[in-house]
Amino acid sequence: MMLSRPLHRLLPLRQTPVLLALFWLLLAVTGPLIAPCPPGEVVSSTVFAPISSTHLLGTDYLGRDVLSRLLFGTSSTVLLCAVATVMACSAGTFLGIMAALKQGLTDTLLSRFMDGVISIPSLLSGLVAVATFGSSVPVLVLAMACIYMPGSYRTSRMLALSIVRKDFILSARMRGEKTGYLVLREILPNMTGPVLADVGLRFIYAVRLLSNLSFLGVGLQPPQTDLGSLTRENLLGLVYGAPAVIAPALTIAILTVGLNLALDGKGQRQ
């Protein structure tokens, strides 16, 4: 009875966002494998063709299969952003908890540094990074990781501040435990819920930033595609109401808004 109640309560809450995230990751990994055509091949003489049985989402401005390109684009957007988010959140969370734990000078230095980073608009930092180091996958991922680390740092520092005051941290410190153990074993397990929700939010931000950069033409460069660059290259099709431009835009919306709503729903039900 005692065990079944919390599980019964927790499972439906955790399911929706987790399932949604798993679905997108699965699509990102398998998408390129199930794509009907190679992404760069011109398969039709009609440009901006409407939905048909041969090309489920029509063709783009060069007559390439939109569905195949969309699957490749989704894959790169989701994977790139996922890697950047994981990097941002692991570094941010670790540093945040450490700052809360150490306090004093460590906390002040880290917090002021993070405040400095967070004060620059994310799109501007992204543009500067690309302008300085050129546009490549590692530069984009690292730039996104750096841009979203301070947010994660702040959230986890606030969460950890209330935990480090608890007596069990005091007793672990009195025992003489190392910082690494305190952060990973004593504090982190007590804030997994809010931290995971924060990871989801950072992922949404990252998708938005990458799509913005690509839409501006400084993100992923051809022949690589992502959702932002797909929208941009087919922008002309808007006049014809072509699915080539609507499909990637809609995918960005479904990805970000869907995850956001799922996370919100989780918060409300708690």
Add this chain to the structure above:
Amino acid sequence: MSLLPPTAPPPLISVQNLSLTGHRGRGPETPIVTNVSFNVAEGEMLALIGESGSGKTSIALALTGYARQGCRISGGTLRVAGHDVLHMNARELHAFRGMTIAYIAQNAGAAFNPALPLMEQVIEPALVHHIMPRKEAVEQAIALFELMALPSPHTIGARYPHECSGGQLQRIMAAMALITEPEVVIFDEPTTALDVTTQIEVLEAFRLAMRQCGFTGVYVTHDLAIVAQMADRAVVLKNGTVQEEGSTGQILTAPTQPYTQALVAASEPHTRNHDPAPASAPLLDVRDILVGYGGTTPEGRPVHTILNQVSLPVLAGETMGIIGESGCGKSTLIRAIAGIQPWSAGSMMFEGQPLAADINLRSPQQRQHLQLVAQNADLVLNPAMTVQATLRRVLTFYGEDASDNAIRHILDMVRLPAALASRLPTQLSGGQKQRVNLARALAARPRLVLCDEITAALDTVVAAAILDLMMELKRELSLSWLFVTHDLHALRSVCDHVAVLYAGHCVEFSTITALQTAPHHPYARKLEASVPEMRPDWLDNILRQHGLKQDKSGPAPASGCSYMPRCPVAAATCALTPPPVWQAPSGAFIACHRTAQELS
């Protein structure tokens, strides 16, 4: 069981088959209170006795027609002073709550609005219900302040809540409840959060108010000694059901139900410490510790002192008790010994080695041999770690055997079943958590365990079991305990030596046997006299002896005895020079200007 004679008037409060249910989050409904029935006659005081979770507060709240969030009144009838409480609409309830029934909560400090002067809040019920004009309400409030023996009753209403002590706030809250002259007053553990010396003042004030205003009362408490003083009849509750009902005298002297018997037995003072510690070299020697805050004066002393040159030897294998009211510095002393509170002067020796002020500068062995058990087990156990993970970490950290067997052995030591090892702290009861808390300290194989009010948050029966356990472990493991408490009964039953702390000074240091014989420091005597006894006439005797006193308080003299403002035997010299320490014939060390003959 007293059967009402046929001519008696109907009871003022009548509760029939009351049931309450509640649920956590979206979980299923579980019963909190089932089938509780009792009557209270007019002018009578009924005590609801029970440990935490017994449903006593839920019943008290139900009398006002209120159920806490997530709870609901699922059945039964409630009649209070002619009102059918469960079938009133919002407007009727509003009038009923202000004028017919009043509620005095446990923590008055949290019940007042910190941004409003007290008078505004005290007269608010009278104004809201349009009982009397403002001027009259203020006069009424001042009369009640006088009745409650509050200092300067004419001006205290202008103060803000933070300018009053906890005991004063509790009495002001009683004045607020009584201003509408309700027929029924509910007291929900009004003195539980107070020190004994303050509690007695509040109890005296309540007693007088009861006599003068003649209301009918329901007194919710877990303390049988208070029941003996305040109530005419008592209802004993356990897990939401009535265990026993009867007159206070019968419940306290001849309980019939096993649960009541256990409750009475746990409340009676008795000695647990049967074999006194052998005389030996001090295990821990605290010398002239000075702790303070707020910068240093030119003489190198802190501006505000918390502990003023406290010295304390703790012998190997003994239990040392430290007692004092809240704010006397007893927790600070424990924290200083534990190495988490820096001190500005003095020294400590542990196992013959000097003990550094900072825990990080102490040797691993010193850390292992000196363990702290904190008051609140909810905060001490990591909610994300199972019992065995917590214990295993301590064992592996100190390089001890961390097998399942070793963990089972430690759980066995604190009398917990091995099946609990895989549970999380949230799945344990309060007493079990405190045992795991003890086990965590014992896993380090300590020589000295510092206990900071470890029984304060526990129910009487559970606390008694923890004290028993402490003494068993002392015998089995030849441990020393440093036991900090404000509960004189607990102190007497387990300790070999006792230090009485007042305002950061050790005013008396004696063996437990010397504590039974005069002379005593005036504060120690006051402390002793304030502990409620189970005799029903105890409070009346005290009231008869010296009447209702107003609080004596004032700033402590800059140099001189810090107890002087409250001391009944203070002389002129007390304000000028610090009191000398002398040894009484009983062996006790007392810090007072008065001589042994004067204090006996």
